[in-house]
Amino acid sequence: AQSVTQLGSHVSVSEGALVLLRCNYSSSVPPYLFWYVQYPNQGLQLLLKYTTGATLVKGINGFEAEFKKSETSFHLTKPSAHMSDAAEYFCAVMRRGGSNYKLTFGKGTLLTVNP
Amino acid sequence: TAGITQAPTSQILAAGRSMTLRCTQDMRHNAMYWYRQDLGLGLRLIHYSNTAGTTGKGEVPDGYSVSRANTDDFPLTLASAVPSQTSVYFCASSDGYQQIYSTGELFFGEGSRLTVL
Numbered sequence: 001a002q003s004v005t006q007l008g009s010h011v012s013v014s015e016g017a018l019v020l021l022r023c024n025y026s027s028s029v030p031p032y033l034f035w036y037v038q039y040p041n042q043g044l045q046l047l048l049k050y051t052t053g054a055t056l057v058k059g060i061n062g063f064e065a066e067f068k069k070s071e072t073s074f075h076l077t078k079p080s081a082h083m084s085d086a087a088e089y090f091c092a093v094m095r096r097g098g099s100n101y102k103l104t105f106g107k108g109t110l111l112t113v114n115p
Numbered sequence: 116t117a118g119i120t121q122a123p124t125s126q127i128l129a130a131g132r133s134m135t136l137r138c139t140q141d142m143r144h145n146a147m148y149w150y151r152q153d154l155g156l157g158l159r160l161i162h163y164s165n166t167a168g169t170t171g172k173g174e175v176p177d178g179y180s181v182s183r184a185n186t187d188d189f190p191l192t193l194a195s196a197v198p199s200q201t202s203v204y205f206c207a208s209s210d211g212y213q214q215i216y217s218t219g220e221l222f223f224g225e226g227s228r229l230t231v232l
Contacts, residue, residue, distance in 0.1 A: 034220075036221075041225075041226075042225055042226075043119070043205055043207075043223030043224050043225045043226055044158075044205070044207075044221075044223045045223070046220050046221075049220065090157060090158065102148075102160060102173065103148075103160075103221060104160075105150075105157045105158040106157055107155060107156060107157035108157050
């Protein structure tokens, strides 16, 4: 079975500071990996994903994440936080080679950006 | 473009009553999903459907049922609501169930907030 652990349910940064949201996964084979963002009172939308190829993945709004197989990690970063980045972020995994697309989500990290 | 439409946006329901949450997509996606979101627990899969005519159980299926009569609609029914089903429910879809053909991305509706008293 696969699982996702997001370290820190709440992360607070100052505007302009580095954003680092941590995600570790457990899976018998390297899975597909995703980061989704949820703004208040909205559904989730895809930030970025890793399926194959380059392990450093760039997404929307200046976010990027690096797949590190040896560390079973897929941490999300952004060099400089904006107020508009305040939201909840979910890491998710999907089993590679499976017959359907069931995503397993982490419990989420709420990002607060202080002026 | 509409994408995924959920209804109602919010609902207060008496315990023991039945309720159907509606979900419609206009993207012709094969796969559809129902998740519930609870504080501190993230999103948990209730039921899914790989293609019209088939459904499957997710992580927390008890107390819920689904049907998939056609590609576009995937309603979620609570036959006899209980307070523990108070949650925000999200419907989602993806563009294929053979991974070789799919981007793997899920598209989400804006959620239905259900309160069971």
